[in-house]
Amino acid sequence: GAVVSQHPSWVICKSGTSVKIECRSLDFQATTMFWYRQFPKQSLMLMATSNEGSKATYEQGVEKDKFLINHASLTLSTLTVTSAHPEDSSFYICSARAGQVEGNTEAFFGQGTRLTVV
Amino acid sequence: AQSVTQLDSQVPVFEEAPVELRCNYSSSVSVYLFWYVQYPNQGLQLLLKYLSGSTLVKGINGFEAEFNKSQTSFHLRKPSVHISDTAEYFCAVTTGRRALTFGSGTRLQVQP
Numbered sequence: 001g002a003v004v005s006q007h008p009s010w011v012i013c014k015s016g017t018s019v020k021i022e023c024r025s026l027d028f029q030a031t032t033m034f035w036y037r038q039f040p041k042q043s044l045m046l047m048a049t050s051n052e053g054s055k056a057t058y059e060q061g062v063e064k065d066k067f068l069i070n071h072a073s074l075t076l077s078t079l080t081v082t083s084a085h086p087e088d089s090s091f092y093i094c095s096a097r098a099g100q101v102e103g104n105t106e107a108f109f110g111q112g113t114r115l116t117v118v
Numbered sequence: 119a120q121s122v123t124q125l126d127s128q129v130p131v132f133e134e135a136p137v138e139l140r141c142n143y144s145s146s147v148s149v150y151l152f153w154y155v156q157y158p159n160q161g162l163q164l165l166l167k168y169l170s171g172s173t174l175v176k177g178i179n180g181f182e183a184e185f186n187k188s189q190t191s192f193h194l195r196k197p198s199v200h201i202s203d204t205a206e207y208f209c210a211v212t213t214g215r216r217a218l219t220f221g222s223g224t225r226l227q228v229q230p
Contacts, residue, residue, distance in 0.1 A: 006161070034217045043208065043220045044162075093161055095218075106152075107218060111161040 002028045004096045006110025013084055013117055021079045021113045023094030029074035030096035034107065035067075038091040050077055084117045091115075120145040122211050124221035132229050133201055139194040139224045141183075141209030151192040152210040152218065153183055162208065168192060179203070204228045 003026040013019050023033060032051050036044040048064075050056040050071035058064045066088075068080040077096075081088055091114050095107040125140045143149060150169050154162040166177025173185040183194045192209060206225055210218040 004161075010159075041223075043222045046217045046219075049217055091159070095162075106164065106167060109154075109161040109163075112159065114159060 002026075002096075002098070002108045004030075004094065004108045004110045006094050006113055008113060009111060010114040011116070013115070015085055015117055016083055018080055018082045019084055019115060021081075021092055021094075021115075023077045023079070023096065023110050025075045025096045025098075025108070028096075028098045030077070030098060031074065032097045032107075033071055033077040034095045034097075035069060035077075035079050036093045036095070038093060038112075040091075044093060047079075081115065084115070086117045089115055089117045120149060120211050120213055120219050122209050122219055122221035124207075124209055124224050126224050127222065128225045128227060130227045130229060131199055134198050136197050137195065137199050137203075137226065139207050139209075139226065141192045141194065141221060143190050143192065143209075143211045145190075145211065145213060147213050149211045149213055151183075151185060152212075153177065153181070153192070153194050154208045154210060155179075156206045156208065156223075165194070165207075199226070199228050201228050201230060 005024045007022045035047045038044045047062045048056045048058045050069050056069035071077040093112045094110045097107040121144045123142045131137045152167045153165040165181050166175045168175050168185045176182045181196050206223050208223050209221040212218050
């Protein structure tokens with residue numbers, strides 16, 4: 001299957017600083033990328049959907065000014081957690097989809113980023 | 119709106135025994151269904167998917183699932199589990215271009 005690379009796999013940052021997480025589709029062009037957040041022992045919660053070249057669509061309750069998403073190219077999306085606080089500590093996962101071909105909507109997932117804010 | 123319910127948060131099972139992880143969904147339109155496995159601190163790996171056609175879907179690692187439209191279910195099965203199958207399993211649904219909606223997950227714990 002297609003490969004999605006997420007970097008870094010883990011990061012520790014000080015409270016008040018910003019952290020950028022990258023999500024790259026290595027062997028396909030991702031027209032749509034999704035960002036999820038996962039708390040310990042819980043499911044994945046969709047944060048936002050981004051289409052290349054346009055503004056991201058955020059889910060209700062997700063602060064767009066805090067979680068900045070950029071999808072400037074067909075192979076790269078970034079999530080920047082601005083002014084991070086300990087409550088932002090979580091596991092962040094991206095997924096990428098090449099597009100809808102005859103109903104095939106499979107999305108490929110990155111390996112996730114463990115963010116710890118101290 | 120679409121939703122997914124995974125009825126069991128944890129399923130303990132002995133090695134080489136069969137297992138079934140249950141998944142029910144709710145949607146007013148046709149859906150595509152997926153099962154993913156997640157190992158600790160890792161992303162999700164696709165086990166299998168149902169898009170159309172045969173309702174019995176075979177996936178990787180010996181897993182299979184059956185789509186039952188009348189019961190709105192997509193249960194995951196494996197006839198004989200291994201220790202290495204210990205992981206978190208997520209059922210997910212999408213109606214098309216939208217993102218996947220995930221169930222709450224089922225922790226499969228395989229015991230020797």
